[in-house]
Amino acid sequence: MSKVVTFGEVLMRIAPKGNKKLNQSNELEYYFGGTEANVAISLAQLGNQTQHVGVVSNDFVGEAAKKYLQQFGVNTSSISHSDHPLGLYFLEVGAVMRSSTISYNRSNSAFSHIDPNKIDWDTIFEDCSWFHWTGITPALSYNAYQALKKALTIANSKGITISTDPAYRSNLWNYGRDAKEILNELVELSTIFIGGPNEINELLDTSFSNHIDQFIESASRLMNTYKNIKKVFDKTRVSFNANWHKIKARMYNGNEFAETNEIEITPVIDRIGTGDAYAAGLIHGLMRFNDYKALEFANAACAVKHTIEGDANLATEKEILSIARGKLSGRIIR
Numbered sequence: 001m002s003k004v005v006t007f008g009e010v011l012m013r014i015a016p017k018g019n020k021k022l023n024q025s026n027e028l029e030y031y032f033g034g035t036e037a038n039v040a041i042s043l044a045q046l047g048n049q050t051q052h053v054g055v056v057s058n059d060f061v062g063e064a065a066k067k068y069l070q071q072f073g074v075n076t077s078s079i080s081h082s083d084h085p086l087g088l089y090f091l092e093v094g095a096v097m098r099s100s101t102i103s104y105n106r107s108n109s110a111f112s113h114i115d116p117n118k119i120d121w122d123t124i125f126e127d128c129s130w131f132h133w134t135g136i137t138p139a140l141s142y143n144a145y146q147a148l149k150k151a152l153t154i155a156n157s158k159g160i161t162i163s164t165d166p167a168y169r170s171n172l173w174n175y176g177r178d179a180k181e182i183l184n185e186l187v188e189l190s191t192i193f194i195g196g197p198n199e200i201n202e203l204l205d206t207s208f209s210n211h212i213d214q215f216i217e218s219a220s221r222l223m224n225t226y227k228n229i230k231k232v233f234d235k236t237r238v239s240f241n242a243n244w245h246k247i248k249a250r251m252y253n254g255n256e257f258a259e260t261n262e263i264e265i266t267p268v269i270d271r272i273g274t275g276d277a278y279a280a281g282l283i284h285g286l287m288r289f290n291d292y293k294a295l296e297f298a299n300a301a302c303a304v305k306h307t308i309e310g311d312a313n314l315a316t317e318k319e320i321l322s323i324a325r326g327k328l329s330g331r332i333i334r
Contacts (some may be wrong), residue, residue, distance in 0.1 A: 003049040003129040003285050007037030007151055009111035009144075010054055010065045010079070011312060013272070015091040024171045024255075032068040033311025034087075035134050035167070038273045041312035042280035042290075042301070042334045044073035048287075051075040051123060055110045057086040063108065072312070078124050082110035091272065094242040107174065109131060112140045116147035121154045130283055131155045133190075134165045138182050140174035145182055152189040155221075156228075161286075163192035165279055168202045180205075188226045192286070193219075194279055196234030196250075210236065212250070212257070220250040230254065233276050233295060235302060243267040245306065249278070251291060251300035258292045263303040263328065275318055276307035277313035281320060300324035 011034040040050040050073050056062030058081035065086060066076045089108030089233040094100040106112065117129025125131070131151065135228035138145035144251060155162055168182050184203055187193070195207035200218040208218035231253040238246040239301035244266040250259040285294025300323035305313040 003051065003128045004040070004043050004132065004283060005051045005053065005128050005326045006036040006040040006132050006316060007053040007126055007148060008034055008134065009087050009106065009109065009140060010037045010052075010069070011106065011246050012033045012055055012061065012065065012086055012088040013091055014088060016237055017092060019093050019095045020108070031310040032065045033273060035136055035165075036132060036278050037069060037074070038130055038276035038312040039280045039283070040074045041069065041072045041314075042277055043284055045314055046280070046284045046317050046318065048284060049075070049076060051128075053119060055080050055082050055114045057081070057110045058083055058252075061086050072314070078119070080114075080118065082113050084108060084113050086110055087112075093270075096241045096243060099242060102262040104172075106140065106300075109140075112144060114141070114143050114147055115126075116143055116150055119147055119150070120268065121151050125155060125160060125244065126156055128155075128158075128160055130161045130163065130287065132279065132283060133165045134184070135167035135183055135186075136169060136172065138186060139169055139179065142175050145177070148186065149189075152186060156189055161188040161192065163194060163197075163279065163283060164190040165275070166199050167192040167198070167202060168207060188228060191228050191230050192282075193226075193232045194234075195220060195232070196236070212259070215250060216252050216257050220254075223254055231291065233282055233298065235275070235299065240265040245271075247299065249295050249302070251295050253291055256291075258294050258295060263299060263323070265303055265306045268306045271306065271310040273313065274302050276303045277315075278302035280313060282311075297321065298325040 013031045040052040044050045053113035056065045087109035090103045092101045197218045200222050208214040223229045233251045235249045246264045248260050248262040278298050279296035300320045304315045
């Protein structure tokens, strides 16, 4: 069984039920999630050994967050506690032409106060084959950046495959460091890049479009700039409205370009966590299949997450493979 380690903040999602706005409802529902934790949960559902590293609040909310990950098979032994509160976000789910909206409350969270010197990465990376991080983690605090940099340095020394979704979020970088400088430093320590021209433009100050030729050119530029990056995987989305999307995925590995068929999703049940489902599907696929089959699997994983409530993709490998093979009717399985 492959072991994958993820590192990032666990958050609580709070939302009115259904498609109500907050001022319409006095009933709220919650889910636990967070980009990297979502990846760990999905990978565990697919049969992988997963371990999530992070910090939660030292109260019943933090304990509930850990137990949530545990119930899906994620190892939480490297999640520590802090007297600061668990990060959270509020969500209003949109419909048709009304967009969903999110408000974050994470600037003084437990995770942002993480102590880099208290994480034993050498022990955590024992028998580990893959480490995944996103650009959200180093954006949260200087300590989180330092902890991640240490993790990447040690993972590289052990020959561990490292995937990154650099996910630049300008509103999160509030501790006085240059976001692009840090992200460039950390991407250079990674081997698999999850993103396309938009993400590459943020890193390299380029202006590539989303056209296929520009995707290939931008991926080539990225791999020439960061010699450790061996493969680039991207997903594209067409949104007709909040409830009707089409997605497909593409890749470039330095030798060949490939693209999946498009999957139409209507209605969208839950948009949150679909990118995390793509990342988890890609990691799972690359550990088992060739590049193109891994790409198809990732696209199918992303698609099915749109039908599952909550932050994490709970679909099984069998379900995802069925979608990847074109079984999209949704007929009852008896």
